[in-house]
Amino acid sequence: MNKILDFIDLTKGEDEKQVVLENVKSNISFRGANLWILACAIVVASVGLNVNSTAVIIGAMLISPLMSPIIGAGFALGIYDFGLLKKSLKNLLIATFVSLAVSTIYFYLSPFKETQSELLARTSPNIYDILIAFFGGLVGVIAITRKEKGNPIPGVAIATALMPPLCTAGYGLAIGNLRFFGGALYLYTINCVFICVATFLIVKFLKYPRIKTFEKAREKQITYAISILTIILVLPSIYFAYTLFEERxxxxxxxxxxxxxxxxxxxxxxxxxxxxxxxxxxxxxxxxxxxxxxxxxxxxxxxxxxxxxxxxxxxxxQDTTNLKQDILNQIKNEKTNLNEKDVLISSLKKEIQDNKYDNNSLLAEAKILFPSLTDISISNHPFNSGKEKIEIIPVVIYTSTKPLSTTDAEKLTLWVKTRIKKEKIDVFWKNS
CATH class of the missing domain: 3.30.300 (GMP Synthetase; Chain A, domain 3)
Incomplete structure (x- = not known):
């Protein structure tokens, strides 16, 4: 049993507590270089979310200094240093407002305002986000208390994902979508609080010396306050997780x-x-x-x-038009000459046959403009446009490795219209 306890002992490799505290305090402030680094990281993250690039978003998280005041708040609660807590929260608020302002300005000025999947992923937090924040925070504070810092710090910056929710909240403000803003800000709050809680627990476990000593009753009040805040944040996320599970x-x-x-x-x-x-x-x-x-x-x-x-x-x-029945009804109700109907049908058949398309050539040209396309075919179909008028409309069906974005789909429609010289077409996507 002693060997097992020795194997998992967190005090091994621990740096001097005073040195760790000094490092934490020195990284809290958001002034000068730190503020500029934060603003640049926010722009990079916003661009990544805007163009749906996971790699760019990860890069922004790596250069962001946003986690430092959260860790500082956790240490402050653990050692009852309320001066440090006040300073940490003040700097966290500054960082949050700066981040929101920069991301809102970026998305307001950006010509591309489509809601990408990376943005949507940050609008509905659930219990899994709490687990990621909590255990990511544990890894982060454990790494900070080691003599050898090692590789966990970059991984924690990516896992806890503080930047993308803030940028998504800015996106929500820029487009006037309060649901996006609220969901993203809730995710950001979850991340901050549970990183802080994880830090608090590790500081307590490693028995860092208290700055102030309180009576047992006062300590219980502080513990209860942390517990209540945790429960308030956990309950909605459990509901969101349940909703997500039911939707899947x-x-x-x-x-x-x-x-x-x-x-x-x-x-x-x-x-x-x-x-x-x-x-x-x-x-x-x-x-x-x-x-x-x-x-x-x-x-x-x-x-x-x-x-x-x-x-x-x-x-x-479905198209409720029944050409055959329409023609028969017209013959019966209007006593139209059958020969005229035969002429109409013959002319429709001839128009359909005359408008055949070289699908292979169309595919070769289309793939140059839209590389994800795997097939494209066009054929003419008759549609009843009302008032006894039947139109021949080209129907385009394309397959691709992934659905085209709204912009690319519009470009494809415009290109086909120009290519086959038709003003009216119907375009459908089929999964390849």
Whole structure:
């Protein structure tokens, strides 16, 4: 047992407590160089979030000095140094306001305001973010108390991720989205508090000398205050984690339902959108050619219960035009000359045949502009545009390794219109 305790003993390799405290105090202040480094790191992180580059975001986290005042606050609580606590919190507030100001200005001036996945990931914190902050903070403070600092410090800067939430909060302010701002600021607060709590626990465990001595009752009050703050932050994150878990389960059930009922039956799904937070939940799908009757729709909605998709509505988007029936109805109701209809049908067939496209050439050209494309095909389809008028509209279906961004999708549509000299086309993406 002694060997095991000796093996996990944290006091081994520990630096002198006074030296550690001096190092912590010296890195708290945000003035001069530290402030400039912070502002530059915020700009780098904002650019990374703006262009959805994980590597750039990681680089910004490595150069950020934001963690120092949080560690200082944890040490101050552990040794009851309220002067150090006040200084740490003051510098943390300065750093936070500077970071928010710089990121808000950047995103306000940036011409690209699309909400990238890296930004979205920082708007809905959950219990896992608490675990990352807490254990990342433990690693950070343990490394700080060692004689040999080693490699953990850069890893802690990346894991605890203080910069991206602040930049995301600035993005929320810049575009006027208070939900993004609140979610990102909540994640930032979680990270700060749990790094501080982890530091407090390690300082207590390593028995750093107290600056002030209080009565037991006063110490309990301080401990209770920390505990209450921790619980207040933990409870919403548990709810968010539960919601995330339920949403992932819902998405998985939807994928199974679509695979079994549509894809395995040979129907090509060209569009899918799910809504988890509505009541009832909904699944919206569209198909390349298959049309479902009202009876089939009712049957499919009933089948969803088998897949655990109760309280979920299936919406099928499809062209309700039936050219054959429309023509027959016109013949019956308006007593139109059958020969005129034959001429109409023949002219439609001829127009469809005359407008054939060289898909191979189109793909070769398109891949130069959009490298992620793997296939593209265009074919003409008749659509009833109302008032007894039938139009031939080119339908474009492309496949790619990943969905094109909104900007690239618009560029592709404009390019195809120019290339085939058509004003009106329909474009659909199919997963490759």
């Amino acid at each position: 389960k819902f998405d998985q059930k939807v994928s199974t339902f679509i695979q079994n009922e549509f894809v395995d039956n040979g129907f090509t799904v060209i569009y899918k959108k799910t809504r988890f937070k509505t009541n009832p939940k909904s699944i919206e799908v569209a198909f390349l050619s298959k049309k479902f009757t009202d009876f089939e729709k009712v049957e499919l909605n009933q089948k969803m219960k088998i897949y655990g998709l109760a309280n979920t509505e299936l919406k099928i988007r």
